[in-house]
Structure formats: C-alpha cells, structure tokens
Amino acid sequence: MTEFLQQLINGLAFGSILALIAIGYTMVYGILRFINFAHGDIFMLGAFAGFYLAPKIAALIPLPSIAGTLVVLGISMALCAGLGGLIERLAYRPLRKRPKLTVLITAIGVSLFIEYAGQFFFGAAPKKFPDILPVWQVTRIGGLSLNSNQLVVLGVSLVLLLALRFIVLKTKIGTAMRAVSFNPEAAALMGVNTDHVISFTFALGSALAAAAGILWAINYPSIDPLMGILPGLKAFVAAVLGGIGSLPGAALGGIIIGVTETLVSGYISSTYRDAIAFAVLILILLVKPSGLLGKKEIEKV
Amino acid sequence: MPALLQLDKATIRFGGLTAVSELDLQIGRGELVALIGPNGAGKTTAFNLITGVYQPTSGAIFFDGQSIVGQKPYRITARGIARTFQNIRLFPSLSVFDNVRTVFHLHLRGDVRHALWRGQGYHAEEKSIAQRVLELLEIFQLGKFRDEPAKSLSYGDQRRLEIVRALAAEPRLLLLDEPAAGMNATEKVELTRLIRFIRDKFQIAILLVEHDMQLVMGIGERIVVLDYGVKIAEGSPEEVRANPKVIAAYLGD
Amino acid sequence: MNFRHAKTILLAAWGVSLLASLAASRINPYWLYVFYDIGIGIVMAVSLNLINGYTGQFSLGHAGFMAVGAYVSAVITNQCGDLSMFAANGIFALALLAGGLSAALAGLLVGIPTLRLRGDYLAIVTLGFGEIIRVLLQNMDKVGAARGLSVMHGWTNLFWTFGLAAVTVYVVAALVNSTYGRGFMAVHDDEVAAEAMGLNTTKYKVTAFVVGAFFAGIAGGLYAHSKQFITPGGFGFMQSITFVVMVILGGMGNTIGVILAAILLTLLPEGLRMLAGIEHLAGFSANRPLSWLGETRMIIYSLLLIVLMLARPQGLFSRKRNAPVK
Ligand SMILES: Nc1ncnc2c1ncn2[C@@H]1O[C@H](COP(=O)(O)OP(=O)(O)OP(=O)(O)O)[C@@H](O)[C@H]1O
Numbered sequence: 052m053t054e055f056l057q058q059l060i061n062g063l064a065f066g067s068i069l070a071l072i073a074i075g076y077t078m079v080y081g082i083l084r085f086i087n088f089a090h091g092d093i094f095m096l097g098a099f100a101g102f103y104l105a106p107k108i109a110a111l112i113p114l115p116s117i118a119g120t121l122v123v124l125g126i127s128m129a130l131c132a133g134l135g136g137l138i139e140r141l142a143y144r145p146l147r148k149r150p151k152l153t154v155l156i157t158a159i160g161v162s163l164f165i166e167y168a169g170q171f172f173f174g175a176a177p178k179k180f181p182d183i184l185p186v187w188q189v190t191r192i193g194g195l196s197l198n199s200n201q202l203v204v205l206g207v208s209l210v211l212l213l214a215l216r217f218i219v220l221k222t223k224i225g226t227a228m229r230a231v232s233f234n235p236e237a238a239a240l241m242g243v244n245t246d247h248v249i250s251f252t253f254a255l256g257s258a259l260a261a262a263a264g265i266l267w268a269i270n271y272p273s274i275d276p277l278m279g280i281l282p283g284l285k286a287f288v289a290a291v292l293g294g295i296g297s298l299p300g301a302a303l304g305g306i307i308i309g310v311t312e313t314l315v316s317g318y319i320s321s322t323y324r325d326a327i328a329f330a331v332l333i334l335i336l337l338v339k340p341s342g343l344l345g346k347k348e349i350e351k352v
Numbered sequence: 353m354p355a356l357l358q359l360d361k362a363t364i365r366f367g368g369l370t371a372v373s374e375l376d377l378q379i380g381r382g383e384l385v386a387l388i389g390p391n392g393a394g395k396t397t398a399f400n401l402i403t404g405v406y407q408p409t410s411g412a413i414f415f416d417g418q419s420i421v422g423q424k425p426y427r428i429t430a431r432g433i434a435r436t437f438q439n440i441r442l443f444p445s446l447s448v449f450d451n452v453r454t455v456f457h458l459h460l461r462g463d464v465r466h467a468l469w470r471g472q473g474y475h476a477e478e479k480s481i482a483q484r485v486l487e488l489l490e491i492f493q494l495g496k497f498r499d500e501p502a503k504s505l506s507y508g509d510q511r512r513l514e515i516v517r518a519l520a521a522e523p524r525l526l527l528l529d530e531p532a533a534g535m536n537a538t539e540k541v542e543l544t545r546l547i548r549f550i551r552d553k554f555q556i557a558i559l560l561v562e563h564d565m566q567l568v569m570g571i572g573e574r575i576v577v578l579d580y581g582v583k584i585a586e587g588s589p590e591e592v593r594a595n596p597k598v599i600a601a602y603l604g605d
Numbered sequence: 606m607n608f609r610h611a612k613t614i615l616l617a618a619w620g621v622s623l624l625a626s627l628a629a630s631r632i633n634p635y636w637l638y639v640f641y642d643i644g645i646g647i648v649m650a651v652s653l654n655l656i657n658g659y660t661g662q663f664s665l666g667h668a669g670f671m672a673v674g675a676y677v678s679a680v681i682t683n684q685c686g687d688l689s690m691f692a693a694n695g696i697f698a699l700a701l702l703a704g705g706l707s708a709a710l711a712g713l714l715v716g717i718p719t720l721r722l723r724g725d726y727l728a729i730v731t732l733g734f735g736e737i738i739r740v741l742l743q744n745m746d747k748v749g750a751a752r753g754l755s756v757m758h759g760w761t762n763l764f765w766t767f768g769l770a771a772v773t774v775y776v777v778a779a780l781v782n783s784t785y786g787r788g789f790m791a792v793h794d795d796e797v798a799a800e801a802m803g804l805n806t807t808k809y810k811v812t813a814f815v816v817g818a819f820f821a822g823i824a825g826g827l828y829a830h831s832k833q834f835i836t837p838g839g840f841g842f843m844q845s846i847t848f849v850v851m852v853i854l855g856g857m858g859n860t861i862g863v864i865l866a867a868i869l870l871t872l873l874p875e876g877l878r879m880l881a882g883i884e885h886l887a888g889f890s891a892n893r894p895l896s897w898l899g900e901t902r903m904i905i906y907s908l909l910l911i912v913l914m915l916a917r918p919q920g921l922f923s924r925k926r927n928a929p930v931k
C-alpha cells in the first residue's frame with residue numbers, strides 16, 4: 052500500500068510536469084490548429100536557462116534556497132516566454148495563411164535547430180543540474196518516504212495551473228484568447244488584435260514549459276540538449292488524449308499519462324515505459340476519437 | 353413495382369432538435385420532385401439521410417424496394433443515388449477531367465491489378481472511360497476546361513461540374529441541393545433548361561432542393577414542403593402555392 | 606508522365622541498375638554507400654508520398670515500418686552461412702519480400718485506426734505505433750534488444766537498391782495514374798464528397814497504408830543489409846520525420862519532386878561533411894578552413910529547412926496541381 056502511494060506520488064509529480072508542457076501544445080493548437088513541434092525543446096531550454104543562471108544568482112542570493120529557486124524559475128520562464136514569442140514572430144507568423152503542414156514542417160525545423168544548436172553550444176553530454184532547492188529531509192508518514200522535491204513539483208504546478216486558469220478565464224487577454232480560439236475571423240472583426248493574442252499564447256505556453264523544465268531538472272537533475280524530445284512527445288500525447296484544444300483536458304491527460312506510466316513501469320516492466328503513453332493514447336482514441344474532454348466535431352455536410 | 357425511393361416516417365434528431373420528423377416521401381421513376389422549405393427546415397438533412405451520410409433515428413428508407421438504412425454512402429451511390437452539395441464539394445485540386453473520371457471507378461471491370469499490370473485490357477478500358485468523360489463534359493460545355501483544376505472554375509461552372517460528376521455515377525435518382533444558389537437570372541434560366549434536359553436525356557428521377565420559387569414552380573411536377581422538419585404540404589405547384597400553411601411558413605407565422 | 610511506356614522504362618531501370626551493380630567495384634565505397642542511402646531514401650519517400658501526399662493521411666510512423674522490414678529480413682538472412690552469389694541473391698530477394706510483407710501487415714494494423722481518426726489525431730497515433738514498434742524491438746533479446754543486431758551479410762547492392770526504387774516509383778505512379786487510383790487523390794481532396802461519389806474511402810486509406818508500409822519494409826531490408834548493423838533507436842520518430850520532410854519538400858503528391866527531395870536531403874549532410882573536410886582553401890590560412898561546417902552541419906540543415914519552408918512553402922519541386930489544399 053505504501054509502495055503504491057509512493058508510486059502514485061511519483062506519477063503525479065511526473066504527470067504534473069507533463070501537464071505544464073501539454074498546456075502549451077493545447078493552447079497553440081486551440082488558436083492556430085497546428086502542432087508546435089518545437090515546444091518540447093523550449094522545455095529543454097528552460098532547464099538549461101536554470102543551469103546557467105544558477106551560478107549567477109548564487110552570487111546574489113545564496114543557493115540552495117527557496118528565494119533563489121523562485122528567482123531562477125521566474126527569470127527562466129521570462130526568457131523562454133520571450134523566446135517563444137520570438138520564434139512565433141520569425142518562423143510561424145509569415146506562414147499564417149499557409150497549409151498547416153507547411154507550418155508543421157517549419158516547427159520541426161525549429162525543433163531540430165534548437166536541438167542541434169543546443170548540442171553545439173551546451174555540449175551533447177548530460178550535465179548535472181545544480182542543487183538550487185534545499186531538500187527538507189525526507190518526510191515520513193507511516194512508512195511513506197516523501198521527497199520534498201516532489202511536493203514542490205506538485206505545489207508549483209498546481210499554482211501555475213491555477214494562475215493560468217485565472218489568466219484565461221478572468222483577464223482581458225484571456226477572454227481575447229478564448230475568442231480567437233472560438234472563431235478567429237469574428238474575433239478580428241470585434242477588434243481583437245489576433246497577432247497580439249497569438250504571440251501572447253506562445254509566450255504563455257513557453258513560460259509554462261520553462262517552468263516544467265526547471266521542475267524536471269530539480270527532480271531528475273541530469274539535463275542534456277535532447278531531454279525535451281520524449282517529455283515533449285508524451286506531453287503532446289497527453290494533450291491529444293485529453294482532447295486537444297481543451298485546457299483541463301491537457302492537465303487531465305498529463306496526469307493520466309504520468310500516473311499510468313509510473314505505475315506500469317513500477318509494477319509491470321520499466322523497459323516498456325516509453326511505449327505506455329502511446330498505448331494508452333491509442334486505446335482511448337479508439338473509443339473516443341476526439342479525446343477525453345475534446346469537443347466532437349461533426350462535419351456539416 | 354415499388355416506388356424508386358420511399359421514406360417511411362424517417363426521423364433524425366440531433367440532441368434535442370428533431371431536424372427531420374416522420375417524413376413520408378415517395379419518388380417514382382423519372383419523376384421530377386422539388387423539396388422546399390424555409391432555412392433550417394431540414395432539406396439538406398433529408399438528403400443526408402437518403403444518401404447515408406446520417407443514419408435515421410427511426411423510420412425506414414427504401415430504394416427500389418430494398419432498405420438502404422445503415423448502408424455506407426458509397427454503397428448507396430453504387431446502387432444508383434447520386435447527389436450534389438449545397439456548398440459545392442468538388443475535388444478542388446483535381447482537374448475537371450479527373451473530377452468526373454474518378455467516379456467511373458464505379459463502372460470499372462478491372463481492379464488494382466489491372467492498373468498495376470497495364471495490359472491491353474487496361475488501356476482499352478481507360479480509353480473508353482476517357483471518351484465517356486469527355487462526352488459528358490462536352491454535353492455540359494465543360495470540355496474546354498478539362499485540364500484546369502476544379503477550383504479555378506467560376507462558381508456557376510463548378511455547380512455544373514458537380515452535376516456532371518454526379519451523373520457519371522449513372523444514377524437512377526439524382527439529388528440536387530440548391531443548384532441555383534449564387535446564380536444570376538440568366539444562369540437560372542439556363543439551369544432550368546438543363547435540369548429538364550438531364551431528366552429527359554438520362555431518364556432519371558430528380559429530387560431538387562431550391563429556394564428560388566420561380567425556378568421551383570416552373571420545374572417541379574410535384575412539390576413537397578418542409579417546415580421545422582415536418583412535411584406541411586405536398587402537391588402540384590398550384591396546390592402548394594395556394595396552401596395557407598405554406599404561406600404561413602414562408603411569411604413566418 | 607506518359608505511362609504507355611512505363612513497363613519499358615521499368616525494365617530499362619533494372620538493366621541500368623544491374624550494369625551499375627556489376628561495375629560497383631570501381632566506385633569509391635564511400636560513394637557507394639551514399640548511393641545506397643539515396644536509393645533507400647527514394648523508396649521511403651515515394652512510398653510515404655502515397656500515404657501523406659496522394660491520399661492526404663498524415664503518417665508520422667514510416668520508420669516503424671522500415672524497422673519491421675529491417676529486422677524480419679535480417680533475422681532471415683542471419684540464418685544463412687556463406688552462399689554462392691546466385692543463392693545469396695535468391696535468399697536476399699525472399700528476405701526482402703518477407704520484410705515487406707511483415708511491414709504491410711503492420712500497415713494494416715495502423716490502417717485500422719484511420720477508419721476513425723483524422724488529421725493530427727491520426728498523425729499522433731501513427732507516431733505512437735512507430736514508437737511502440739521501436740520499444741518492442743528494444744525489449745526483444747533475441748534480436749539484440751537495445752544493443753542492436755549485427756547483420757551478417759552485406760547483400761545490398763546497386764541492383765537491388767535502384768531496381769527496387771524503380772519498382773516503388775512504378776507501383777505508386779501506376780496506382781495513382783489510373784481511374785482507380787485517382788480515388789486516392791479524391792480522398793485527399795474531400796472525403797465526404799469521395800464517399801458520396803461511390804468511393805470506399807476506408808479501403809483507399811487502408812490500401813495506401815498497406816502499400817506504403819510494404820515498400821518501407823523493403824527499404825528496411827535494404828538498409829539492414831547495407832549498414833550491417835541495426836538498432837531500434839535508428840528507426841525512431843526523427844527518422845520518420847526525415848521522410849516526411851522529403852515528401853513535403855518534394856511537393857506532396859508529386860513523385861518526381863519527392864525523388865529529387867530524397868536525393869537532395871541525403872546528399873546535403875554528406876556534402877556539408879565533405880566541404881568540412883576540404884584542406885587549404887584559397888584565401889584562408891587555416892588548415893581546414895571549412896571544418897566548422899562539420900560540427901554545424903546539422904544546424905545548417907535545420908536552418909535550411911526553415912528557410913525553405915518560409916521561401917517555398919509549396920515545396921521545392923511542386924507543380925501547380927499539387928499545391929496542397931486547405
Ligand atoms: N450535424 C448536425 N448536428 C446538429 N444539428 C444539425 C446537423 N445538421 C443539421 N442540423 C440542424 O438541423 C436543422 C436542419 O438543417 P438543414 O441543413 O437540413 O436545413 P436546410 O433545410 O437544408 O436549410 P437551408 O435552406 O439553410 O440549407 C438545422 O437547425 C440545423 O442546424
């Protein structure tokens with residue numbers, strides 16, 4: 052039982068990181084109907100931003116410390132938000148009216164570029180992410196050993212998801228995002244600056260991915276330039292699983308994939324872990340082709 | 353002999369909305385029937401029921417005496433019902449010629465192996481298909497566009513091409529969904545002539561959905577009126593025109 | 606293209622491949638392997654073009670089918686000792702066929718979800734299938750699991766590579782350039798209309814997947830017997846993406862363009878690698894003035910991809926008709 056709870060918490064921590072990345076996929080898809088393949092690489096850049104920032108921050112605020120971690124997290128999120136917006140501006144916006152596939156290939160190009168450039172500048176070998184967060188000694192509750200890092204991951208993810216919810220539902224820009232995602236032409240006619248909204252969406256998604264990168268690196272402190280590929284893929288699977296375009300769906304999908312993968316690799320076989328996300332996805336899509344919380348799109352004839 | 357097409361209390365609901373409600377409809381061989389009704393009355397939905405795009409929630413549909421409920425659209429087409437779409441659905445990137453040619457796959461004797469082996473029989477068959485496609489295109493004055501992509505045609509030409517494409521299926525019943533939409537007065541006159549011509553030349557029944565009353569009254573031998581999914585009148589143009597329910601439906605109560 | 610003489614052209618292609626194959630000992634081995642890569646790239650890209658380009662289904666798992674063909678054929682030929690040239694080629698042909706058929710079976714399995722899924726959902730499911738195949742292979746100890754499998758015989762030669770590339774091109778072109786095969790494009794353009802015009806769209810989609818997978822399996826066999834060492838990781842989704850890029854650069858549903866793109870994208874990294882190796886360039890003092898190209902060639906490759914898409918989004922070699930709709 053404790054073993055199970057332990058795995059469950061591991062799974063939830065992993066799942067909430069996936070959820071943060073998945074949100075970025077789903078938001079961009081909701082507005083532009085396109086898969087931003089480079090999103091997983093922003094996650095990687097987030098982790099590397101933290102890696103290079105940590106020593107600089109340490110000169111001002113002693114690390115490991117909570118304040119220092121928050122500063123690293125904040126700066127890295129801001130950097131990646133800017134980068135996400137920049138990528139959209141340079142690579143995707145000129146293709147706005149083009150077929151989706153063209154944009155998709157461009158996104159693949161951007162993704163490859165970030166990965167290869169990362170290998171060139173950061174080096175291909177894995178690096179150890181510095182300890183920026185103090186680990187409060189392992190808490191024991193009835194034999195259950197809780198790593199404080201996992202609690203932090205869960206807590207920070209939850210706060211970020213709530214913040215996102217607030218932005219999307221309660222702010223002016225959030226309303227504009229929903230309007231554009233519902234009907235871009237109508238939104239433009241109503242005076243919404245769609246370019247602004249799209250840039251903001253990329254920035255917001257990238258910030259969340261960067262946060263996911265830092266959280267990931269705190270929890271699994273070995274980082275490398277290709278570390279974004281698999282979590283990126285799985286997060287995308289999570290977004291599709293939850294019904295792409297749906298924010299709660301992305302969060303739910305992330306949790307489901309994270310928990311299932313952790314439980315299966317804990318109890319059945321860990322060598323199959325990278326196939327699990329896909330197996331779950333295929334099973335669910337065969338039953339519900341538009342994902343768990345996705346809207347069923349009946350084509351009008 | 354059973355009617356060519358027969359709907360018995362055909363009904364379809366989308367959630368709470370009953371788009372077509374207990375519709376009874378009979379069409380005989382070679383008949384020209386018009387289906388009219390205000391926007392959202394369920395005309396297109398009735399077409400989608402007949403062609404298998406949607407499945408009826410209840411009720412029965414027979415074509416030539418046999419039930420076609422539950423059949424895939426492509427099978428229904430093979431049986432002899434072809435249609436056009438209210439919002440033109442050609443194969444936009446295919447040439448005018450290929451738009452029609454694709455449909456001839458219904459009448460192919462050879463299969464994939466034929467196409468792969470490319471023997472004498474294959475070439476002979478493709479040649480005769482090409483000839484028939486061109487004949488059809490010529491009849492409708494589309495021959496000069498044969499190599500243009502369908503999307504480059506003018507609106508009226510696209511509508512006509514869609515009719516030609518449907519005819520290539522050699523249907524016994526042709527369903528036309530608002531063929532005059534977006535046409536000007538001369539084009540409409542031309543279209544009226546064309547529809548009669550099709551019926552006479554190809555000896556097929558036609559069910560026509562149209563908003564243009566003048567066109568409908570001029571062409572329909574029998575008119576069926578839908579309102580909110582319910583058939584409210586049926587009869588000759590004169591009868592329908594005089595029917596108070598129809599007047600009410602069109603004037604909006 | 607005029608298909609009257611298609612079979613003659615096919616025979617001629619075989620003849621040329623055979624002659625080239627006999628003269629292979631005179632070709633620099635480095636280039637020989639580059640030629641194999643080109644031929645394999647053509648088979649992969651042209652077969653994927655049937656699925657993604659002509660039929661408009663978006664498959665991201667083509668490397669998975671390649672893996673199936675590679676492993677099945679390698680397991681078969683690894684059973685054989687040294688054989689006479691005649692026997693070796695006979696067995697190799699059978700092994701390639703077996704690889705192709707196994708991959709086709711896998712294609713049938715992937716084709717089934719296409720009955721219900723569209724667009725991005727289909728893309729991610731095919732990607733998933735490809736990854737599942739990779740992970741399954743990684744867990745099969747009999748074929749070396751993640752460590753990889755040595756392939757005993759280097760039986761791939763110019764005849765098989767380009768002879769089979771010619772067959773692939775012929776089959777795909779013959780399929781699409783027929784009344785039957787225009788149906789693939791009709792499905793691509795408008796599924797609802799295609800169905801209403803009497804086309805069994807499901808069957809078309811599954812056929813595209815099965816035929817495409819069959820040739821990917823054959824390409825896998827050629828690959829295995831050219832590299833003589835295969836690992837599951839070599840067939841990951843980045844590989845699939847390389848082939849997708851070839852199809853899109855070639856101009857979706859334009860066989861000639863896709864062939865050119867396959868050649869170009871195979872040569873590009875090799876070309877950059879060669880440039881990097883050039884010694885003493887006029888005006889440069891360094892020993893190998895372009896050596897930075899070696900380290901950055903993949904960065905250049907990805908940048909070129911982005912620039913190409915921005916400058917020629919319809920593909921490099923696209924003709925009018927083939928501009929993708931939607
Ligand atoms: N797939 C669907 N899901 C939900 N509602 C639908 C669907 N298809 C049609 N409807 C509804 O059914 C009703 C009838 O629509 P239909 O398109 O058949 O009308 P119509 O008579 O063809 O109108 P028009 O003259 O505007 O073409 C409408 O209220 C429409 O919104």
Ligand SMILES: [Mg+2]
Pocket residue numbers: 395396397438
């Ligand atoms: Mg209608």
